[in-house]
Amino acid sequence: MAHPLQAFFGKIKLFSSLSGDELNDLLRAIRPVQYSAGERLFTEGDPGDAAYVIESGELEVFLEKSGEIIQLTTLGPGAILGEIALLDAKPRTASARAIGDLKLFRIDKTEFDFLRRNLRPSAYKVIRGISMTVCERLRETNGMIRSVLDESGESKGIATPKELPSEAPQGGILGRLPFWRGK
């Protein structure tokens, strides 16, 4: 039995292994939400209470340091944001806001945890997928650390401010480490 949203969710890697019934199951935790340009989804330090899947539009993930906005990445349709919050309840590590008009599906953590406590396959397929993402990030970060430790008898620090790439390097929770320009 195919669900109407299966065409959309089926294209997203995290949900692609869910059957119609399992997606139905998961949908009790999912609600459509909308934001207009500049509206914030959440701010760094907020409790991690949901994950988001972008249906249309774009958002930016950023940090604010002494009034300066440091953009880490932008995300568009099909992208997932904040999925790590579904695994633990720690505060958000960055802020997110809509760039233009934004439509998303919001996966509520409390509802998701209900499915998880009941050992639903739908929840655990998603948990497995998120775990795979976490492993990828751990490996990327590992690669970065290795390049610091791999010195030929000479100590090197992690990139000092003037060596920073123009885009934040891969790794860390967000897939982008929060390095920033300047001090």
Next chain:
Amino acid sequence: MKAETSQLSPLPLFEGLTPREFEILRNHVNLVTFGKDEVLFREGDAAASCYVLVSGRIGVYLGKVKGDEEELAQLTAGAMVGHMALVDNKRRSATCRSLTADTILVELRRDDFERLFWAQTPFTYKILENLAVDLVGRLRATNERLVKAQQSTNPSTPTAGRKHAKAAARQLLGYRSDHNFKLGDIDPDDVQVVDLGLGQRMRDTKK
């Protein structure tokens, strides 16, 4: 060699399983032993299984050749190594070696775990839950550590960055130091952070 429930039940990876589930789990894991200095796996090897330490001591290293490696940690009973293999199909992130004469470990193979997972076996979900919470804990701790490293590094003290990077590598792979771990150039501040990371993970899995 088949594992006893009494050997499996104290292991954090299997926290939350019922006695009946342990009886089934026994059929899907192997008990393996390694002698002193025997290698469990090397960095870069294909990864096919996860190991949980029952007794003895193992060392974790970056680098593949003895003598040209960096020790990250020494682990004792309950610790797990190579568990990313249960989730993805990539290569080993570190080298692991037995440090005692009769090191005993439980081996859970990736293909067995996959099969049980796709068959919707409930205890597999419990194992995945423990695994997922552990992985996220490491990612968060490493993230914090790397931000700290970047903040503390400046061109005139490159060793500070290196020290944090080494501590981050340990944390990344989830290895705390036990009381016999030789500190080298790691200071107590690093150890405390690693301890906190592990402590948090264990508190979380107790729900």
